[in-house]
Amino acid sequence: MSTPDRGxxxxxxxxxxxxxxxxxxxxxxxxxxxxxxxATREHVQKVARSLGYRPNATxxxxxxxxxxxxxxxxxxxxxxxxxxxxxxxxxxxxxATTRAALAHGYGVVLLPTYGPDDCWLDMPLDGVFVxxxxxxxxxxxxxxxxxxxxxxxxxxxxxxxxxxxxxGRWVDxxxxxxxxxxxxxxxxAGAERVAVVAGxxxxxxxQQTTRAYLQWCAERRREPRIAYLPAPGVQPALDAVTxxxxxxxxxxxxxxxxxxxxxxxxxxxxxxxRSVPDDLLLVCATEDPAARYTDPPISxxxxxxxxxxxxxxxxxxxxxxxxxxxxxxxxxxxxxxxASSAPPARRAARPPRLTRG
Amino acid sequence: MSTPDRGxxxxxxxxxxxxxxxxxxxxxxxxxxxxxxxATREHVQKVARSLGYRPNATxxxxxxxxxxxxxxxxxxxxxxxxxxxxxxxxxxxxxATTRAALAHGYGVVLLPTYGPDDCWLDMPLDGVFVxxxxxxxxxxxxxxxxxxxxxxxxxxxxxxxxxxxxxGRWVDxxxxxxxxxxxxxxxxAGAERVAVVAGxxxxxxxQQTTRAYLQWCAERRREPRIAYLPAPGVQPALDAVTxxxxxxxxxxxxxxxxxxxxxxxxxxxxxxxRSVPDDLLLVCATEDPAARYTDPPISxxxxxxxxxxxxxxxxxxxxxxxxxxxxxxxxxxxxxxxASSAPPARRAARPPRLTRG
DNA sequence: TATTCGTGAAGGAACGTTCCTGCACAAGAC
DNA sequence: GTCTTGTGCAGGAACGTTCCTTCACGAATA
Numbered sequence: 166m167s168t169p170d171r172g173x174x175x176x177x178x179x180x181x182x183x184x185x186x187x188x189x190x191x192x193x194x195x196x197x198x199x200x201x202x203x204a205t206r207e208h209v210q211k212v213a214r215s216l217g218y219r220p221n222a223t224x225x226x227x228x229x230x231x232x233x234x235x236x237x238x239x240x241x242x243x244x245x246x247x248x249x250x251x252x253x254x255x256x257x258x259x260x261a262t263t264r265a266a267l268a269h270g271y272g273v274v275l276l277p278t279y280g281p282d283d284c285w286l287d288m289p290l291d292g293v294f295v296x297x298x299x300x301x302x303x304x305x306x307x308x309x310x311x312x313x314x315x316x317x318x319x320x321x322x323x324x325x326x327x328x329x330x331x332x333g334r335w336v337d338x339x340x341x342x343x344x345x346x347x348x349x350x351x352x353x354a355g356a357e358r359v360a361v362v363a364g365x366x367x368x369x370x371x372q373q374t375t376r377a378y379l380q381w382c383a384e385r386r387r388e389p390r391i392a393y394l395p396a397p398g399v400q401p402a403l404d405a406v407t408x409x410x411x412x413x414x415x416x417x418x419x420x421x422x423x424x425x426x427x428x429x430x431x432x433x434x435x436x437x438x439r440s441v442p443d444d445l446l447l448v449c450a451t452e453d454p455a456a457r458y459t460d461p462p463i464s465x466x467x468x469x470x471x472x473x474x475x476x477x478x479x480x481x482x483x484x485x486x487x488x489x490x491x492x493x494x495x496x497x498x499x500x501x502x503x504a505s506s507a508p509p510a511r512r513a514a515r516p517p518r519l520t521r522g
Numbered sequence: 523m524s525t526p527d528r529g530x531x532x533x534x535x536x537x538x539x540x541x542x543x544x545x546x547x548x549x550x551x552x553x554x555x556x557x558x559x560x561a562t563r564e565h566v567q568k569v570a571r572s573l574g575y576r577p578n579a580t581x582x583x584x585x586x587x588x589x590x591x592x593x594x595x596x597x598x599x600x601x602x603x604x605x606x607x608x609x610x611x612x613x614x615x616x617x618a619t620t621r622a623a624l625a626h627g628y629g630v631v632l633l634p635t636y637g638p639d640d641c642w643l644d645m646p647l648d649g650v651f652v653x654x655x656x657x658x659x660x661x662x663x664x665x666x667x668x669x670x671x672x673x674x675x676x677x678x679x680x681x682x683x684x685x686x687x688x689x690g691r692w693v694d695x696x697x698x699x700x701x702x703x704x705x706x707x708x709x710x711a712g713a714e715r716v717a718v719v720a721g722x723x724x725x726x727x728x729q730q731t732t733r734a735y736l737q738w739c740a741e742r743r744r745e746p747r748i749a750y751l752p753a754p755g756v757q758p759a760l761d762a763v764t765x766x767x768x769x770x771x772x773x774x775x776x777x778x779x780x781x782x783x784x785x786x787x788x789x790x791x792x793x794x795x796r797s798v799p800d801d802l803l804l805v806c807a808t809e810d811p812a813a814r815y816t817d818p819p820i821s822x823x824x825x826x827x828x829x830x831x832x833x834x835x836x837x838x839x840x841x842x843x844x845x846x847x848x849x850x851x852x853x854x855x856x857x858x859x860x861a862s863s864a865p866p867a868r869r870a871a872r873p874p875r876l877t878r879g
Numbered sequence: 880t881a882t883t884c885g886t887g888a889a890g891g892a893a894c895g896t897t898c899c900t901g902c903a904c905a906a907g908a909c
Numbered sequence: 910g911t912c913t914t915g916t917g918c919a920g921g922a923a924c925g926t927t928c929c930t931t932c933a934c935g936a937a938t939a
Contacts, residue, residue, distance in 0.1 A: 174669055176925060187889045192927060199928090200886060219668040222646035223589055224925035227580045227894050232646070234631070256613045263632045272645050273632050274591070275620045288629050289579035289589070289646070311576040312531055399811050426812040428785040436817060454756050455783040460793060533895060544919045549897060556898090557916060581895035584924050 175216045184212040195220070226289065235481060236285065236293040237262045238276035238304055240368060253424065253452040254470055258296055261474035269482045276304070286311055292481040294474070295321065299367045309333060314484045316477045318369055319493065334480040335493030336473055340370055341377035343498030347420055347448050347466055348381050350500070354508040356418035356446050360390035360409045362402060363422045370468075374422050374450075390416055394423050403433050410437050410445075418446035418506070420466075425449065427456040427463045431505070447505040461504030469499050532573045541569040552577070583646065592838060593642065593650040594619045595633035595661055597725060610809040611781065611827055615653055618831035626839045633661070643668055649838040651831070652678065656724045666690060671841045673834040675726055676850065691837040692850035693830055697727055698734035700855030704777055704805050704823055705738050707857070711865040713775035713803050717747035717766045719759060720779045727825075731779050731807075747773055751780050760790050767794050767802070775803035775863070777823075782806065784813040784820045788862070804862040818861030826856050 181191045186209060193199030194209035226232045239255045263273045276285050276293070286307055292314040298305050298321040308315050309325045314332040322333040351359050361378050364371040375391070382389040390412065392405035402425045409416060421430065427449045431441060439445045441461060448464040449456060456463040476494045483490030538548045543566060550556030551566035583589045596612045620630045633642050633650070643664055649671040655662050655678035665672050666682045671689040679690040708716050718735050721728040732748070739746040747769065749762035759782045766773060778787065784806045788798060796802045798818060805821040806813060813820040833851045840847030 177927095178925085188926085189890080189928080190888060193888090196927085199888085202887075205887080217667060217669075219643065221584075221925050222644055223580060223584045224894090225927075226646060227578075227584045227896090227924085228926050228928085230894070232580055234645070259616075259632065263634065267634050267641075275616065275630050275632060277620065277624050284624075286576065287579055287590070289583060289591075310574065312574075399815055403815060426783060426785055426810070428783055428789055429812040429815055432785055432789065432816060453783070455786040458756055458760060458786055459789060534897095535895085545896085546898080546920080547918060550918090553897085556918085559917075562917080578895050581924090582897075584894085584926090585896045585898085587924070 174221070175218045177218070177220070180209070180213045180216055180218050183216060184209050231291050231485070232289040233271050234274055234288075234290050235262070235266050235271050235478065236274045236276045236288065236290045236308075237296070238278060238285075238293065239296045240278055240298050240302060240304065254468060255296070257452055257470035258474050261471040262294060262478055265475045265478035266482075269478065271478075271482065283307060291485050292316070294477045294481060297368045297370050299369075300324070300372075314481060316481050320369065332484065334484055334491070336477045336480065337493060337495045338370075338468065338473070339495060339497050340373040341380075343466055343468075343500065344374050344377040344420075344422075345381060346498070346500055348378070350464075350502060351418045351420070351446050351448065351506060354418075354442075354446055354506055358387070358390065358414065358416045359418040359420060360392070360416035361420045361422060362392045362394065362405050362409070362425075364397070365393035365395045371422070378420075397424060399425070399429070403429075406430065406433060407437060410434070410439060415439075416445070418448075420448045420450070422450045424451060427451055427453055427465070428459045431459050431463060441505050442507055446507075457501075457503070459505075461507075464503045464506040465499075465501045467499040467501065469496055472496065531578070532575045534575070534577070537566070537570045537573055537575050540573060541566050588648050588842070589646040590628050591631055591645075591647050592619070592623050592628050592835065593631045593633045593645065593647045593665075594653070595635060595642075595650065596653045597635055597655050597659060597661070611825060612653070614809055614827035615831050618828040619651060619835055622832045622835035626835065628835075628839065640664060648842050649673070651834045651838060654725045654727050656726075657681070657729075671838060673838050677726065689841065691834075691841055691848070693834045693837065694850060694852045695727070695825060695830070696852060696854050697730040698737075700823055700825075700857065701731050701734040701777075701779075702738060703855070703857055704821075705735070707821075707859060708775040708777070708803050708805065708863060711775075711799075711803055711863055715744070715747065715771065715773045716775040716777060717749070717773035718777045718779060719749045719751065719762050719766070719782075721754070722750035722752045728779070735777075754781060756782070756786070760786075763787065763790060764794060767791070767796060772796075773802070776805070778806045778808075781808060784808055784810055784822070785816045788816050788820060798862050799864055803864075814858075814860070816862075818864075821860045821863040822856075822858045824856040824858065826853055829853065 177188055177191055181188045184191065186205070189199070190201065190205065191209050191213070193201055194206045195213060237259060239258065259275070266273045271291070274288055274290060285304060290313060293308050295302065295305050295315060295317040298317045301324050302317070302321050305315055305317050305321045306325045309332065312332065314334070316334045316336055318337050319335040322335055325333065348359060363375045378391065379389050390409060392409050394401050394405060402423055406419070409419065430449065431447070434441055434445060434447070441447045448466060450466040452467055452470060456465045473496055480490060480494065534545055534548055538545045541548065543562070546556070547558065547562065548566050548570065550558055551563045552570060594616060596615065616632070623630045628648070631645055631647060642661060647670055650665050652659065652662050652672060652674040655674045658681050659674070659678050662672055662674050662678045663682045666689065669689065671691070673691045673693055675694050676692040679692050682690065705716060720732045735748065736746050747766060749766050751758050751762060759780055763776070766776070787806065788804070791798055791802060791804070798804045805823060807823040809824055809827060813822045830853055837847060837851065
């Protein structure tokens with residue numbers, strides 16, 4: 166095994182010359198194609214190995230007409246670039262996307278959420294998965310216009326209009342239904358003043374969850390109690406919670422729709438002199454597995470990052486490889502009711518409320 | 523603006539034909555090269571736009587001889603694939619790598635930590651950053667053998683021997699020094715029985731931190747109290763802590779070297795009837811920002827994922843673009859002493875210890 | 880012996896760019 | 910009127926593969 170010398174890389178023709186055969190023979194020998202006797206095949210392989218030959222990936226991609234590379238972009242905090250992978254949800258999405266892509270033989274490129282316009286178009290991508298696109302998302306538009314299939318939500322695809330025709334697939338999340346499910350659960354547990362901590366971006370998730378909450382309040386003629394966070398961060402989130410709980414006639418239930426460490430939140434609430442679930446019912450929208458291990462365990466609203474990503478990749482790959490496949494997939498949330506939002510015992514001891522059977 | 527029709531993509535020659543000029547002229551007009559009067563340039567650009575022309579990324583990469591794509595692989599839990607981005611450290615590394623790469627005009631591909639051997643070699647990468655390589659890491663070896671520059675730690679590079687000669691750069695972390703710093707801090711705060719929760723993989727971080735702790739114990743003729751976790755996960759980590767604290771002559775200080783939610787850990791310790799820092803000094807190796815907001819705030823040992831990634835990308839890009847640059851960078855840890863490891867007041871009330879001035 | 884047939888391998892086009900070279904032509908210098 | 914100089918553009922090689930086509934040759938068949 167001689168040390169491969171630096172300098173210009175050894176190419177297919179170099180192997181061919183060294184082995185005394187043609188390019189064709191080398192290519193066939195290494196790729197298991199063509200009609201070659203085992204002897205020739207082995208000889209070529211040996212020469213290739215001894216020269217340290219590695220095929221040029223770019224050249225074979227050009228020839229193949231595809232790159233087997235998928236882009237993934239998480240746009241939620243597009244205004245405050247690059248925080249997203251610190252959040253468990255996005256980390257899990259990215260993980261699951263990569264895993265699913267690998268299973269199909271694709272690699273995954275992390276796309277910038279900001280930067281020089283169009284900079285993403287220089288990347289050799291076969292398809293793109295845009296998570297939580299912002300309104301009139303330029304990334305979605307650009308890729309579709311460039312003929313690169315995109316998976317995003319239906320709204321984003323619709324905004325990109327005609328370009329999306331047959332190279333867009335959707336993965337939708339019924340955020341509104343998820344929020345209503347939780348609010349219904351809290352109402353059944355006896356909550357009358359549900360407060361919400363929400364993100365204030367143009368991302369689909371924030372927009373839809375907020376709207377669902379406001380509408381739910383309107384239907385019940387209740388005053389919404391909502392704290393908006395323009396950017397992620399522990400301190401702003403804790404401040405928001407503190408302020409909500411300090412209000413006159415404080416809330417008797419809290420739903421957090423921003424990423425926040427559940428055990429830390431629980432501890433903060435305790436330090437504010439409230440007890441969960443006795444004084445305050447608590448539900449967190451989070452993927453943090455720590456929520457199951459607190460005392461009491463915290464009810465969570467999860468958004469199935471694994472399943473979502475898997476579906477997105479499947480749709481994308483179907484589209485890329487010319488299979489029919491679905492036009493999209495609709496997901497609902499994963500609500501895990503735990504002790505933090507159970508009806509408190511002290512209420513059970515009260516006289517039964519007349520408003521319910 | 524006519525809708526670009528599906529079917530075969532519009533190529534450079536198509537634009538040339540439509541504009542009545544040659545390929546050269548189109549290429550020059552769109553790339554701002556050559557000697558062209560403004561009129562021709564604008565005409566070509568207009569035709570290109572109207573046809574919806576987008577240059578083929580793969581073709582220009584082949585021509586350019588590079589792909590402007592960097593791979594990043596986090597190998598720590600290579601045995602239990604794909605959990606890593608759920609951990610704050612790796613998420614931050616990946617984020618920072620992507621950001622730093624983008625600043626240099628590069629994209630980032632997430633590499634699989636497992637999968638069919640060599641599957642990573644089919645990707646068109648200019649360089650690779652391998653975080654926390656395992657022993658005799660095949661990925662490092664393969665890439666170096668294929669002539670792809672790699673940034674990893676010195677040990678991994680040394681193991682890949684001659685291949686690494688001039689296309690490997692190192693980013694080292696003095697994990698041992700970091701651990702000793704924390705242990706020294708705990709000792710000064712009065713700890714006499716420091717227990718450790720450590721990961722049990724072949725990753726550099728786990729190996730070196732564990733060895734440093736064992737050596738530190740040996741130097742002091744103290745019995746090591748160490749719980750090994752073969753895989754990440756909340757429950758196993760909490761179980762390990764519980765078991766350590768339940769031992770006869772329980773530890774008076776705890777250092778966790780696996781990813782674990784700091785507020786959850788603090789709560790668990792409390793539920794076990796111990797109080798931080800009065801009964802137990804606590805330091806967590808974590809990047810979780812929540813550690814600063816608990817009561818008491820938790821001392822943390824951080825590993826500067828942002829700076830490490832930035833340095834790795836800088837080294838890689840230097841290497842790729844033929845600049846001299848450093849051969850490597852050595853990092854030390856970021857230890858933040860907070861109240862969770864402060865000498866408890868009750869000890870200050872004791873008579874001063876004779877062993878120290 | 881002439882014809883098919885199968886095997887083994889070479890030649891060269893194609894993928895879609897970029898960029899080097901060179902041609903035609905006009906304007907200015909002599 | 911010839912000779913330079915410069916401008917505007919076209920032709921074609923090259924990047925490193927894959928794969929389609931062709932061809933030579935020996936064996937089997939008519």
